[in-house]
Amino acid sequence: MKRIFILLLMLLPLLAFAKHKHKRHKHKHKHKKERPIVIRKSRWMELRRMCMDSTDRAFTDTMHIEFLDSSKYVLRRAGGFIYKGKYSQSGNDLEMGLFNPILVEKKYGKLVMKDDSSYYFFAPDTSKLIIGNKEVKLGQMVDSVLPVTSIDQMVGHWSVYKRTSKASLTEIDYTKVIKMIDITGGSSDGKLGYLYAAKDPEGTPSWSIKSFTAGILECDGKGNRSFKVLKCQNKELVLEEDDMTYYFKEFK
Numbered sequence: 001m002k003r004i005f006i007l008l009l010m011l012l013p014l015l016a017f018a019k020h021k022h023k024r025h026k027h028k029h030k031h032k033k034e035r036p037i038v039i040r041k042s043r044w045m046e047l048r049r050m051c052m053d054s055t056d057r058a059f060t061d062t063m064h065i066e067f068l069d070s071s072k073y074v075l076r077r078a079g080g081f082i083y084k085g086k087y088s089q090s091g092n093d094l095e096m097g098l099f100n101p102i103l104v105e106k107k108y109g110k111l112v113m114k115d116d117s118s119y120y121f122f123a124p125d126t127s128k129l130i131i132g133n134k135e136v137k138l139g140q141m142v143d144s145v146l147p148v149t150s151i152d153q154m155v156g157h158w159s160v161y162k163r164t165s166k167a168s169l170t171e172i173d174y175t176k177v178i179k180m181i182d183i184t185g186g187s188s189d190g191k192l193g194y195l196y197a198a199k200d201p202e203g204t205p206s207w208s209i210k211s212f213t214a215g216i217l218e219c220d221g222k223g224n225r226s227f228k229v230l231k232c233q234n235k236e237l238v239l240e241e242d243d244m245t246y247y248f249k250e251f252k
Contacts, residue, residue, distance in 0.1 A: 036091045037103040042067050044111050045125035049118050057118055063099075064125055075099060148229045151192050151212040155185040158237050158248035166243040174198040175206075175222075178246055181237075183209065195219055 046063040050056055061077040067087075068074065073096055075083045087096045092103040094113070101113035101120065111122040148154065158181045175197050182205070183193035192212060194205035207221035217227040217239070230245070231238040237248040 036089065037106045039067050039087075039089065039094075039103075039106075041069055043125040044122035046120055047123050048121040050121070051118060063120065063122075065122070066125070145231050146233055148215060148232045151183065151209075152185050154183045154193075154212075154229070154232045154237060156237075156250050157182050159251050160246050161249050162247040164245045164247075177244075178239075181239075181248060192217075195221075195225075 043066045044064070046059075048056065049059045061080060064074075064076045064078075066074040071086050071088070073085065073087045075096060083097050083099075085097055087094055089095075094101055094103060099115075101115045104112040104114050104119070106112070109124060113120045113122070160179050163177070177198050178195055179198040179200070180196040181193060182196075184191070186192060192209040194209065195207040196205045200206050205221070207219040207225060209217055209219050211218045212229075215229050217229060219225045219227065225241065227239040227241050227246075229238075230240055235250050237250075239246045239248070
């Protein structure tokens with residue numbers, strides 16, 4: 001009897017250690033609650049759609065989704081209507097009007113959603129959404145850039161209000177940088193217009209426009225110059241020469 005009592009005393013520490021080890025093991029395998037995927041301001045275009053059994057699904061109603069500030073969104077399906085509203089999120093469940101998916105994965109350059117029928121794979125949308133002559137930006141309809149095909153579209157007295165350069169400028173040559181352009185669309189001397197440098201006095205332009213072909217203004221005078229016409233609409237003219245872009249307005 002005494003021996004049995006001694007054996008029990010010797011086994012007690014081993015039983016206590018085994019119980020403690022079991023608790024640690026159980027705690028180690030406890031799953032942490034997943035954090036919901038965060039939706040930020042961004043634009044996405046659907047690239048792939050997959051059935052629930054992981055087979056690819058053909059589709060023609062490509063989705064474009066734009067998430068805006070204040071939980072607003074814009075959703076368009078190719079060939080369909082534009083839906084705008086406010087989305088709500090509960091965990092990874094999104095409510096977006098007629099489309100209420102579950103967020104599966106979101107990382108740089110990739111967004112995956114699913115619903116009861118499909119998985120939807122998205123990539124950043126860098127395309128322009130054009131409807132008629134309107135472009136959709138941040139959920140608002142704005143005028144899209146129309147092609148300039150005739151010198152007559154640019155007739156007017158234009159003054160530079162902004163310049164941008166792709167390369168850093170150490171100094172500016174004010175005998176070359178443009179400050180103003182008069183486009184006449186034709187005159188008795190055969191010129192289509194005149195360009196003034198920043199140091200040119202009124203009535204003494206340094207260059208004249210000799211032709212406009214395929215979107216390019218060819219000029220001569222103090223050396224030959226070529227300007228690419230990027231835009232001419234909404235009382236704004238935008239020209240590009242090498243790394244420099246000029247923005248003009250018609251100031252009355």
